[in-house]
Amino acid sequence: MCRTIFSLLVGLLIFSTAAHADELDTLLQELHSKSFSIKANVVDKLGELDDPQVINILQHMLEGELYYTKKDNVTVFAIKEKSLYSLFNARTQEPMGQVKKREIKKISVNNSLRRQLRATIANLSLFNKDPQKRLQAAEELLKNFDPEQEENIRKALEKETNSDVRDVLQSIKATIDLNSNEKSTRLAAIEYLGESLSQETINQLNGLMAKDSNGEFLEKDKEIRQAAEKAIARIESKRVWYGQVENLFFGISLGSVLLLAAIGLAITFGVMGVINMAHGEMMMLGAYTTYVIQQAFPGLLEVSLIIAIPAAFIIAGLFGIAIERTVIRHLYGRPLETLLATFGISLILQQLVRSVFSPLNRAVSTPEWMSGSWQINDALSITYSRVYIVIFSLLVLAGLMLFMKRTFFGLQMRAVTQNRPMASSMGINTGWVDAMTFGLGSGIAGIAGVALSQLTNVGPNLGQAYIVDSFMVVVFGGVGNLWGTLVGAMSLGIINKFMEPFTGSVLAKILVLIFIILFIQKRPRGLFALKGRSVED
Amino acid sequence: MTEFGHTPITDTPETPRDKDTILYLNNVTVSFDGFRALNALSLVVATKELRCIIGPNGAGKTTMMDVITGKTRPDEGEVIFGHHTDLTKMDEAEIANLGIGRKFQKPTVFENLSVFENLELAIKGWRSVKNCLFFKLDKATQTRIHEVMETIALSSHASRLAGELSHGQKQWLEIGMLLIQAPQLMLVDEPVAGMTDSETEQTAALLKQISQDHTVVVVEHDMEFVRELGGFVTVLHEGSALAEGSLETVQSNEKVIEVYLGR
Amino acid sequence: MLQKGIIRSILEHDKGGKILITLLLVAAVIVPVLNLLLPETSPFHLSAYNVTLWGKYLCYGLLALAVDLVWGYLGILSLGHGAFFALGGYVMGMHLMREIGSRGVYGHPLLPDFMVFLNWGELPWFWYGFDNFFFTFFMIFVVPGILAFIFGWFAFRSRVTGVYLSIITQAMTYALMLAFFRNEMGFGGNNGLTDFKDILGFSLQEDTTRSALFALSAIALIVGYLICRYITQSRAGRVATAIRDAESRVRFLGYRVEHFKLFIFVVSACLAGLAGALYVPQVGIINPSEFSPINSIEIVVWVAIGGRGTLYGAVLGAILVNYFKTWLTTAAPEIWLYFLGAIFVGVTLYFPKGLVGLLHKMKKNQKVNIAKGEAKP
Structure with a gap:
């Protein structure tokens, strides 16, 4: 199954490469513009191009290694080596020798462009043959989701066979579906998201509960709101459980x-x-x-x-x-x-x-x-x-x-x-x-x-930091009993950590000490005390 | 004296409680980690009686003392002092103040105090912190202490530290401390352990003399000494009373012979 | 006259005590004279620094006395007496903080500087009353006393003894240290209480005040000594010794061991508190490190070196060890801990009775030698 899809994909790529070759060139030239909005536009178009080289180019652009030569406007990757830059043709990957800084010009990126690049790269990576890469790409998309990628995600989901990647893609799809026009689709999406564990999902669902400045719900549909509320409660209770x-x-x-x-x-x-x-x-x-x-x-x-x-x-x-x-x-x-x-x-x-x-x-x-x-x-x-x-x-x-x-x-x-x-x-x-x-x-x-x-x-x-604690453990567990030491150490550790969220770490420690002091008074010989006449002496 | 001991009693003895019963143990059981030190032990001691408790090692003699004096709480059973006082609900100090004195197997005197001071601490009264802080030694008390020192033959050692005394002298000092407490009931654990023959004889005489005004319970190994005391004997075995009666009676009891010789 | 009689009877057969008290009385007079009346150029002039230093030693002496009372006579090795000392110190510190009034850096009429710094709106309830000296004086004994009472009531009633008791006293002072490090406790957190200005209207920087504090420390030590000596010489003291040597035997004699322990423990805590209260105005600061377990253990060493169970030996030990500490920590600071560690080991191994024991031994030997000498013609 996997192999057929893969060969299909490769075939598709080979077929389309020739057709798009010129378009890629044109787009690269347009990238030399100073205007960030033009560049953003170009990146969008590059993302729609089915060309295996696009990812590589975008990756270099993201890392600030995409340049063009001043002399003949060739788009290049420039890798800094000491004071010189080694150039590679961006299209053919051929090395073009080393040049000085002033001979080339960087294709600069700003933050919004960076975000866009990441999303686009992730989107393209969704079709990578390495499932690990696809997973990374999907996770990236989940974080920086762009609604316009909807179509790609649907496509990727249809082809995806790896269950981990599918899970992430499903979450993305559900997020998209939240804004669908179809009420049943939305409810299903909420239902699906309710199975998640992440804080981001809670934030998303909380978006459905938001009110405007007049205190009116932005989301008019009560049923949707109730479903979202339930889903949030479900996620939160699970998170509490995992917190425990x-x-x-x-x-x-x-x-x-x-x-x-x-x-x-x-x-x-x-x-x-x-x-x-x-x-x-x-x-x-x-x-x-x-x-x-x-x-x-x-x-x-x-x-x-x-x-x-x-x-x-x-x-x-x-x-x-x-x-x-x-x-x-x-x-x-x-x-x-x-x-x-x-x-x-x-x-x-x-x-x-x-x-x-x-x-x-x-x-x-x-x-x-x-x-x-x-x-x-x-x-x-x-x-x-x-x-x-x-x-x-x-x-x-x-x-x-x-x-x-x-x-x-x-x-x-x-x-x-x-x-x-x-x-x-x-x-x-x-x-x-x-x-x-x-x-x-x-x-x-x-x-x-x-x-x-x-x-x-x-x-x-x-x-010094441990001596008092160690004595407490041994005395609490019962002297002369290794099992007691185990139980004593574990219970003190667990009691301490469960108190910390309520009291803070110092107070938790103090309370544990007081607890042990009181405990020793009740059972001077610890949890697992040896009984009998011999211990009296 | 009640004579019910000709027949050996094992499980549930008939326990007549006359007016002059001073100590009554009923079905007392103590166990340490599954080991039964006392197994449904019942015992009756009459006022002004001199009772000897004998038995092999591990029979529960010391544990019995511990239960009576409040050191060990029994798992089951009751210990009645006088007519209604249940000792199992009280601690050592309360029991001591009721009038039950105890001498330990290993002589325990206060080694860093003088003979006089040991007796002074034991003398009846002045038990609270306040009383002790403002205690003044009066003539009568002084006289009483000297009397007791006379009795236990330590007059010439009054200002010596108890720790410097010989083993036998320590035993006697402890008996003296018991005596000066003026208890109704004295529990004496192996008083002649480590004593010479003549010391043993003197101790027997001393205890006999004491038993004329006090109830005395003696735990002892030394049969010769028990014979000399001549009191009523209870044989303990595996935490319960095996036989009771005069020494001759119990010595001819088959079960007792089996226990002592069978081992 | 009657009082003199009591004191005389307390000190009967106590040569060491008599010497100690005489020395303290002399010092209480001489030290202020040497500091205040002699010109600074005189070779006998005592600087204010030294007056305060010796005042500090006397406070340590009182603290050692308190520890000796429970350890030497009752057999309770307290590894938490530093806590009582520190509490007494904090009580005094709170009074001195209130005395600063509006002269603090932030000039707030009521709140101490650190509270203003922490943006606290009002004085916490437990800071009320400490502007009054008599209330403070009362609390110097009450606060450590109550802690000792509660702690002791639980510990002695359930018969925690020996090492276990030592370890939980250590845990107690450790827990208090952690607690006092917290800003939320309201005692100045890490920095503690400091920048004191004056006491009862007398500036703490003045030589006269310092000399007076020294003399007060000497008197407190004398009174403390007499109290300890009275207790140990009474029947209660003999009961304590008996408890130390054979606790269960004392119970079978009908004494309530826990009452005796509690009484002596509380008295000891109050004395430690008094020592702390006198210490703070002289050193000018109190902070949570006074609660640290090592401080408490150091006190035990003073007592061990001087001679456990002798009272005056404890005072001697405290003064000597601290004198050496001052000297060594300036001369060769890295050696101090080696030295302290070595005396811990050396004293326990070779001089379990401390310096006083050593003196007695030497005296005995001397007597024996004299006797031998006389026997020979």
């Missing part, structure tokens, strides 16, 4: 950031009971590791994050082990003292980063594959970086859970936390397990730092 979906996603994405920040803490605080105020600084180290790797291997930007993950794990993990061996080891069973000492460590690490990297924020680049966004429909689009972070945080959590459940070290770790003397008497080196556990928690914080480097500024205060 978007909020939910934002919530989940904030939740995964919190989750990443809190997982490491769930190990050091939740499993070992160590209050590590330097946890945020472990994340900071991870973020700086990413920065250093990007600086050291500028050619490997695309894979820098992949390299940074193990590197950050190792660096933050080593720092963690060092902290455990030198300080925390001496403070087991004295949580408040641990809190103070690790806070001191966090100050030292912050200052260290300030001395080494300067107190200013460092720029960490985002690889190509993480930028851009995923446009699901007119009302909903999601940035890839957030999608990746959601996936990444869940992977880290799953990996950690598997590690705890399935590996020998995980077993030793659980043994030590549950019954230290027993584990020790069975030949487990508890000191080593403590150090490794703390290293693990810190290493995971480092990994979180890699992810955070893609979301926030990498600076000495990066850790």
Whole structure:
């Protein structure tokens, strides 16, 4: 089907080219005029010409690369190369050598002409053989619609086979039909537009509800107005729904950031009971590791994050082990003292980063594959970086859970936390397990730092911004329970994002904090608390 | 003393409540994550009785103490003190002020206060913040504290920090703190754990003396000590009362033998 | 006479306290004299800058006292006491703002400059009354006290203890910081309250006013010390110590632990508020960064360094650490955080009882040595 249409089209083009060749020449000559209204007229006529070269010419005109030679009035494309211009014949594409600026004259365009050019190009592109181009052209037309193109759109719609392009064309047609004389056509168009999601459609339909200065409706037909009103309501309710979906996603994405920040803490605080105020600084180290790797291997930007993950794990993990061996080891069973000492460590690490990297924020680049966004429909689009972070945080959590459940070290770790003397008497080196556990928690914080480097500024205060939040998540979810951490992070993220539209982000954060403070009072051991006699001590 | 313990009681015991019943546990159940620490436990303690609770580890002895003193809320059942006071609705401080004192398994005295100050804090009265702020030590109180120090043989250690005392002395100090609270009902959890034989003997004598004016419930492992106390015995097993009676009676009970030897 | 008797009984067996109070009394007299009566050319002249600086240290001392009362005696490690300090400061700041009257940049008779700047039409309801000094004086205690009461009532009743309590106190001050950063709160947002002119009609720029504020800070510190000392020496203080060491045991003795905690927590918050109120006229500004969690943690370090649970040690720690901070941040600013971090770690690891503990140890050793020396012929 597609092929027959295509060959038909080609045949049509070949046939018409010869006939229109001279006309194209004439029109190009007319384009050399200074008057914008004449040029506009010519562009219209060019648009009606069935010549494959027209798009190309108009495209160059739009980009300000269409010139004519002063000497013999030949229409040319002029591409600037350093101080000279390379010329190509606009009709034949033949190169015509390089000239200086003063030998050629630009065919200038103004804004209204630009708009007209875009619409015309889009219109012509509707018959392009590449469906992607046709889609682009249709979308362009939808935005800058020209009623005179009606006939073309009908034609294009008849031939169009690609469903995406058809959808857009249908919307354009419906927009045209809105102004039809036939009432049933108009109602059908309104009905069709009601299925849309875009804000533009709402604006269009709102046009039908407009009043003049006397408060009279411009649209006299009540039935049409009612239909339009219903359609608007339908679109808006759908947009609200997608808005909620978007909020939910934002919530989940904030939740995964919190989750990443809190997982490491769930190990050091939740499993070992160590209050590590330097946890945020472990994340900071991870973020700086990413920065250093990007600086050291500028050619490997695309894979820098992949390299940074193990590197950050190792660096933050080593720092963690060092902290455990030198300080925390001496403070087991004295949580408040641990809190103070690790806070001191966090100050030292912050200052260290300030001395080494300067107190200013460092720029960490985002690889190509993480930028851009995923446009699901007119009302909903999601940035890839957030999608990746959601996936990444869940992977880290799953990996950690598997590690705890399935590996020998995980077993030793659980043994030590549950019954230290027993584990020790069975030949487990508890000191080593403590150090490794703390290293693990810190290493995971480092990994979180890699992810955070893609979301926030990498600076000495990066850790501080997350430390209170991380503790809130762990305490809210229930200490010593990784599932609790997951649920805690996600619910806090979602609550936060759903409140933001009503309260603004700062107040939402304050309210969440107050909520947690009250929650801890009600359930001091969090959502998923361990019960039993052992927790009393 | 009510003698109903010759037949072992397991599920729903006949629970006569005389006028002189001071504590009545009815069908008390406590579970932690599915594990039943107390399983429909019923128990009656009469006024001025000296009751010993024995049972293997995990039988629910400490949990029972926790329920009576308000530390743990039972999932089901009621705990009646005196005639109508339901203890399950009250918190620890209220229950303590009703006249129920408790000594912990691990001696818990205030290590950074002197022996004298420990007893001074325990003495009856002056419980509100206001009273405490304007408290003045009077002669009568001082005398009472010295009396108790005499009883627990710590007179010569009055100004020493409690943290510096030996393990046995801490146990006694805690008993002294209990005594000076002048409670109607004293709950004593393993009072002789870690004591030498002579200390154990002295403690038994002390508790017997105390039980002449107070109701005392003792939880203990040490059978020798229980024999010495010579009171009425309740055997706990898996959260409920397995047998009751004098020590000889319960020791000859087949179920009790099975529980103790079968393990 | 009676009062003297009370003070004497409070300070019985408290050598450190006696020394501290004597020093403060002397300073309250000497410092203004050195500043006001001696000519600037004299080598003993004390500049107004230094008077204010030491006044600031004394305010910190009072704040440290407040933290020591709850941490040293009750075992509550508050990481949010900076909030009470800042609230007291804001109360005083509001009074000083109202005192400016129509002398502000915009010359509005009623509204402070920042409100005119934000195009506010009228004074928010909670700014009323602060033009009156006595009302302000009252609120200096009431505002932090009420926050402490509400917070403590919830927290202590539901038995949140230990680290959890520390973390939610931190969350409290963090939430307040975020709140005060908002312009809509009506406390000057980011910039806070500043550009004060005078207090009770005395210009804040005058040396006499500054000296008077110093002397007031010293007196406030003395009164604060006596209050704390009275509480810790009373039966209530012994109950507090007992709560710190074995909370549940105290409950089984029939004490309402939450009432004691609440009382001491509120008293402590009021003292912190007073410290903040004296601090603001001396430094001339109060802004939301005073609420930042790190400030609160720094206070804890002062107490830890001086010696937790000794009161006068806390004052000593606050003054010493801040003296070093002033010195280091001018001499080598980048070293300050290393230094602060190192003392956090060092004190907790090696001197858990702080400087006072160290002094006691040295004294004991000395005595032992003397005894040994005497034993030998």
